[in-house]
Amino acid sequence: MNTRHIGNDERRVRLALAHRLSPAARAAGPEEVARSLVALHGTDPATVYLAVGARLADPAGTVGGLERALYEDRTLVRMHGMRHTVFVFPAELAATVHASTGLAVAAKARAALLKDMVVGSDGRLTPEWLAEVEESALAALARRGEATVTELVVDEPRLREQFTYGKGRSYESPHTVSSRLMRVLGVEGRVVRGRPLGSWTSTQFRWAVAPPHPGLPPAEAQSELLRRWLGVCGPATEGDLKWWTGWKVTDVRKALAAVGAVPVSLDGGATGYVLADQLEPPATDLEPWAALLPGLDPTAMGWQERDWYCPPELRAALFDGSGNIGPTVWWNGRIVGGWGQRADGEVVWRLLDPSGGRAVREGVPAEAARLSSWLGSVRVAPRFRTPLEKELAS
Structure with missing residues (x-):
């Protein structure tokens, strides 16, 4: 049987439809967007709102709809996931994410905390001491419902204790038990971020005890997460999958086999994978489309190998020094x-790319006006500033 070839043009059409970026594919609500994309980057809180608003048929209710989903209906949850990164997931996917990626990351995070704490306090702070403090802190959090770290410290003053991170090294610095412990508890799935302090652009959050979810076998969870992601981002290479999940390549290959992924050839000679029921090409009669996506958008950060949608010559202007992408303008999948x-x-x-001519010059202003209409007077500064964004904002 001949290997199916999926070229860059077809990949861009698939992206437009699966990622809800074509006007014909836009969603009715934030839950629909989150389920379509599997995960919304949440490191920068504003990214979640901007990413959802770009994909809604009517973005006017973006903020209210997302706050209701996150903090009232709890249909979406903000938690640590792949690569120790904060994402917003559909609530029904929380157990899958935790078992497939969180457990391994959590074990490393707790081991690192214990080592740093004991060494950095010269043995004054012990694992037994930490176990007692975290039990007390979790009980206080359960009583309060939601709380900031500052509020929890009132209930459990030992959270204020400090230790020296990297003791004896050039980069040594003081760490507070509260900040490190809450991060570890978050990765372990025992606490989640609640409402922010201030507006939806705030980076300061309250914490809440995580709702219980069933434990799943890690291999089963990995297969389910990969199946969902490949359905949105296929075709993708092994390298893309390893990068996005943070798994070992052996785990990626086992999950690919478990879901019956089919290899396809890509432009440039690489091998990608799609689900067996997605081999047929999508409809190609899409209207030309533009999108203004935020920094760390899940589409822009969806693949490790990005040449097919992000020309290499544009990256110096659009990425920061750590590989975080800033706000981007898209035209027909590029x-x-x-x-x-x-x-x-x-x-x-x-x-930065003149291709597209008059259509681009007309389509982008219309999309910018659409963004401005629901942002109103809100000023959004990306958490990770990139050269072009800083220049434009000045």
């Missing part, structure tokens, strides 16, 4: 520029 906001809230953009 990144063609970047955008930012000035101090008065005006959305401004720059095209």
